[in-house]
Amino acid sequence: xxxxxxxxxDATALATLLAAxxxxxxxxxxxxxxxVRDHHAGRVVLRLExxxxxxxxxxxxxxxxxxxxxxxxxxxxxxxxxxxxxxxxTAVAVVAAAAHREAAFAACRWVIEExxxxxxxxxxxxxxxxxxxxxxxxxxxxxxx
Amino acid sequence: MTTxxxxxxxxxxxxxxxxxxxxxxxxxxxxxxxxRGAGRVTAADVxxxxxxxxxxxxxxxxxxxxxxxxxxxxxxVLAEGDEVALLPPLxxx
Numbered sequence: 001x002x003x004x005x006x007x008x009x010d011a012t013a014l015a016t017l018l019a020a021x022x023x024x025x026x027x028x029x030x031x032x033x034x035x036v037r038d039h040h041a042g043r044v045v046l047r048l049e050x051x052x053x054x055x056x057x058x059x060x061x062x063x064x065x066x067x068x069x070x071x072x073x074x075x076x077x078x079x080x081x082x083x084x085x086x087x088x089x090t091a092v093a094v095v096a097a098a099a100h101r102e103a104a105f106a107a108c109r110w111v112i113e114e115x116x117x118x119x120x121x122x123x124x125x126x127x128x129x130x131x132x133x134x135x136x137x138x139x140x141x142x143x144x145x
Numbered sequence: 146m147t148t149x150x151x152x153x154x155x156x157x158x159x160x161x162x163x164x165x166x167x168x169x170x171x172x173x174x175x176x177x178x179x180x181r182g183a184g185r186v187t188a189a190d191v192x193x194x195x196x197x198x199x200x201x202x203x204x205x206x207x208x209x210x211x212x213x214x215x216x217x218x219x220x221x222v223l224a225e226g227d228e229v230a231l232l233p234p235l236x237x238x
Contacts, residue, residue, distance in 0.1 A: 034238055050237070053161055053230055056214040057237075080237060092238050112238060120211070120230070121237030122162035134163040135236040144163050144233070 003061035004054055006083045009033075009090035013079065021075040021097035028101035030108035034092040036085045040135070041142035044128035048135075050082045050091065053120040064114045074098040074107040080121060152179040154186045154223055158195065159230040164208070167200045177223075188212060189219040191229050208232065 001020070007013065018029060038045055057080075065076045077095040085091060092115060096107035116137070123135040125143070133143035158175050165171045177194050179186045188210055195201045209232040212221050216232070223229065 051162060052237075053159065053211070053232065056211055056230065059214050116235070116238035118216075118235070119237045120161070120232050120235060122233060123236040124162070134233065136234040137236060138234045 002058060003065075003078050004052060004057055004080055004082050006081075009079050009081055009093050014090075014093060014095075017077040017079060017093055017095045020077045021095050023075065023097065025099060026075065026097040026104075027099055028104040029095060029097040030101065030104040031096075032092075032094040032108050032112050033090050034112070036087050036089050036091055038087045040125055043125075045087065045125050046128055047084060047086055047126050049084050049124045049126075050080070051122050051124070052080075052082055054082075057119050057121055060119045061115070064111055064118065067114075068096070068107045068111050071110070072096075072098060072103040072107040074103045076107055076111055078111060078115070080115065080119065082121075152184055152186050153177065154225050154227075156186075156191060156223055156226065157228045158191060159228060161230070162233045164204060164231050164233050167203050168195065168198060169200055185222045187219065188217060188221045188223060188229055191223070192219065192231070195231070204231070209235070 061078055065078055068076045074096045079093045081091050094108050094111045096104045098104040126132050136144045155174055155176050158173050160168050160171055177186050177190050180190055196204050211230040213228050
């Protein structure tokens with residue numbers, strides 16, 4: 001199953017992710033959902049667009065999932081949205097299932113941090129004042145000049 | 146008589162997000178010579194060639210980059226036909 005999707009990560013998509021990791025010997029599932037926020041660095045955000053170097057992003061997402069499953073006795077599912085998103089939509093979902101909650105929480109937390117650190121995805125924000133900017137987590141202002 | 150033949154490669158360059166806007170394109174095939182005195186073409190030579198193009202002067206000297214889908218250092222030696230992607234600061238999640 002590809003990790004990148006142009007379709008909404010809605011209740012149906014989440015149910016699919018949960019079903020992918022659920023098993024009789026896994027008693028805990030931790031879930032992280034990243035949603036589109038209505039503000040960034042003091043500016044009002046109206047909507048945003050994600051783009052990716054898709055072939056590489058798929059490879060890196062698969063590596064992150066495999067690495068997490070090697071570090072913890074957990075099963076992990078990961079989905080990241082691309083294209084235009086509205087405020088409140090789910091941008092990213094991480095689901096980690098394990099026999100007990102410690103491994104589930106740890107794997108889930110690690111995966112979202114690695115996604116932010118390694119996956120070639122970019123975010124363009126559209127602001128209420130009519131301006132547009134590329135989000136740059138390495139810049140002091142949070143966006144590219 | 147010995148003449149040294151400068152190493153020149155053609156690579157596929159991919160640009161994304163802000164870098165694509167700076168250069169005005171998302172992909173181009175670029176003939177890249179090795180740096181003066183060097184026998185082999187590296188990813189740094191691709192960056193230097195892009196920085197010499199109109200709009201490219203605003204590219205950072207040491208951007209993140211990937212060669213054939215893997216993040217690699219600037220010093221990576223390239224082969225003919227490699228896909229070199231310049232990656233602006235990542236902003237997924």
